Amino acid sequence: MSNDLSSITSLVDNATLDYDKNCKITINPLTLPYFQQAFISAYFAIFCVAIFGNFLVIYVVMKNKRMQTITNIFITNLAVSDLMVNFTSLWLTPTYTYIGHWVFGGGLCHGLPLFQGTSIFISTWTLTAIAIDRYIVIVHNSSNININDRMSMKSCLAIIVFIWGASLLMVAPYGINMKLIHIPAPCDFYVCQEDWTDQHFRSTFGLVVMTLQFIVPFVLIAISYTKIWLFLNSRHSMTERKSDIKRKKRLLRMLICMVVIFAICWFPFNLLNCLRDLKFVDFSDYFVVVFTPVHLISMTATAWNPILYALKNDTFREEFAKVVPWLFAGRPGTGPIRVITERTAMIANPFRRQNRKKAASSSTEEQPVTVVSESPSQAVPEPVRSIVYLDEPENGSSCQTLLL
Numbered sequence: 001m002s003n004d005l006s007s008i009t010s011l012v013d014n015a016t017l018d019y020d021k022n023c024k025i026t027i028n029p030l031t032l033p034y035f036q037q038a039f040i041s042a043y044f045a046i047f048c049v050a051i052f053g054n055f056l057v058i059y060v061v062m063k064n065k066r067m068q069t070i071t072n073i074f075i076t077n078l079a080v081s082d083l084m085v086n087f088t089s090l091w092l093t094p095t096y097t098y099i100g101h102w103v104f105g106g107g108l109c110h111g112l113p114l115f116q117g118t119s120i121f122i123s124t125w126t127l128t129a130i131a132i133d134r135y136i137v138i139v140h141n142s143s144n145i146n147i148n149d150r151m152s153m154k155s156c157l158a159i160i161v162f163i164w165g166a167s168l169l170m171v172a173p174y175g176i177n178m179k180l181i182h183i184p185a186p187c188d189f190y191v192c193q194e195d196w197t198d199q200h201f202r203s204t205f206g207l208v209v210m211t212l213q214f215i216v217p218f219v220l221i222a223i224s225y226t227k228i229w230l231f232l233n234s235r236h237s238m239t240e241r242k243s244d245i246k247r248k249k250r251l252l253r254m255l256i257c258m259v260v261i262f263a264i265c266w267f268p269f270n271l272l273n274c275l276r277d278l279k280f281v282d283f284s285d286y287f288v289v290v291f292t293p294v295h296l297i298s299m300t301a302t303a304w305n306p307i308l309y310a311l312k313n314d315t316f317r318e319e320f321a322k323v324v325p326w327l328f329a330g331r332p333g334t335g336p337i338r339v340i341t342e343r344t345a346m347i348a349n350p351f352r353r354q355n356r357k358k359a360a361s362s363s364t365e366e367q368p369v370t371v372v373s374e375s376p377s378q379a380v381p382e383p384v385r386s387i388v389y390l391d392e393p394e395n396g397s398s399c400q401t402l403l404l
Contacts (some may be wrong), residue, residue: 009092018131023100023187030098042296045277050086052077053306060319067319070156070249074130075305081122082302088115090299097288101189102180107214110175114380117171117209118164120266123301127259131224134255138248170212173205203374206277210270214263221259228252254312258305264302268294306373330344 027033057079061067092112094104102109131149135265179195198203229252272294276287310328316320321328 003362018338023183023189025097025100025288027286027289028097029289030094030106036098039292039296042092045301046299047086048294048305049307050082050090052085053303054083054086055321056323057306057309057316060316060323064319066152070133070151070153071130073153073156073160074133075309076127077163078123078305081119081126082305084115085119085299085302088112089119089288090302093295094292096192097292100127101183101187102192103190104192106180109180110178111172112192113178114168114171117174117369118167120168120213120270121170122163123262123266125167126160126168127255127262128161128217128220129163130255131221133223135228138228150221161300170209203278206274210274214267214270218263225252225256225259240264250312254308257312261304261308262301265304266273266298269298 025031030039058076061072061076063101092104093116096104097286126149134153174194177194178192178198180190180192181195182190194202229249232252233248272290310320315327
């Protein structure tokens with residue numbers, strides 16, 4: 001009996017050794033105790049911050065009519081894209097890496113690269129659309145004093161629909177060429193991996209995706225923001241107030257930060273995949289070691305934007321504070337306020353003078369707020385109409401008229 005037990009134990013031990021040798025990833029940081037705790041904590045923190053922050057962005061833009069500008073609609077599109085990543089590849093990829101085989105079915109096997117690839121395309125092309133829109137508004141239309149001469153909301157929504165459709169088409173070949181492959185005993189499980197019939201086409205397609213995903217968008221973004229910055233630095237016109245130039249520069253700095261953070265987070269991930277597709281480096285033994293931290297860094301891109309809006313944007317911070325006041329208890333909610341007389345405003349902006357009657361008769365304009373000082377000891381003089389400008393980086397100057 002003891003010999004039989006020894007034989008069974010030996011067979012089990014050998015099977016375990018064979019399984020560990022043939023079926024498990026050789027070096028997997030997610031299975032090492034200390035690394036495992038660090039990575040799980042980091043992924044969980046990213047998930048919580050990204051979900052809370054992006055839902056907050058969508059909520060304040062959709063709820064507040066004043067926030068529904070072209071730039072903010074594009075920013076909302078970024079938030080939706082980031083949420084898609086958070087609910088899919090942020091947890092699917094590390095779980096798959098930890099388990100070592102695929103347990104999520106054929107649908108998600110084909111869907112995972114679609115979610116992740118589409119999100120990257122949506123983000124880069126949306127950032128490009130914002131840059132081009134800012135260039136047209138600030139530089140191209142600078143001679144036209146009507147601040148409302150910009151992209152219409154219908155055009156903005158059409159561009160967003162185009163971005164989503166084109167992004168799905170660009171990454172569709174990745175989803176189509178994913179396949180569940182059964183690994184026989186001693187493993188007896190499935191893995192989800194790319195299965196291209198033509199490896200040369202795969203390499204070429206990878207380069208095309210890299211070009212359209214990063215190179216072309218970032219070249220356009222760099223050109224647009226460089227021209228905007230040079231244009232703002234060269235402005236000496238009397239119709240362009242210094243404070244307006246400063247406001248536009250603040251907006252530009254925030255948008256540039258968004259682009260730089262996105263590039264830092266996602267470029268290593270795409271470079272790693274490109275090197276693997278082109279077989280420049282043999283990652284067979286240590287791919288997971290490199291891939292895991294690179295993937296973690298790329299996932300942080302979904303959490304940075306809401307933090308950036310809260311730190312760099314007075315209007316977003318003000319709206320955030322209305323929803324979660326405890327989070328912004330120690331920070332001011334609004335930007336600087338400048339008061340100038342209406343006469344000065346009309347001299348600085350002829351468009352305001354020409355359209356004063358039209359603006360006053362428009363039913364869609366916000367009614368002026370009247371403030372009348374009351375003094376029992378002396379007669380109240382006739383109020384003098386003034387203009388209060390609230391500097392709001394993403395929306396332009398928001399104007400309220402007060403009787404002072």
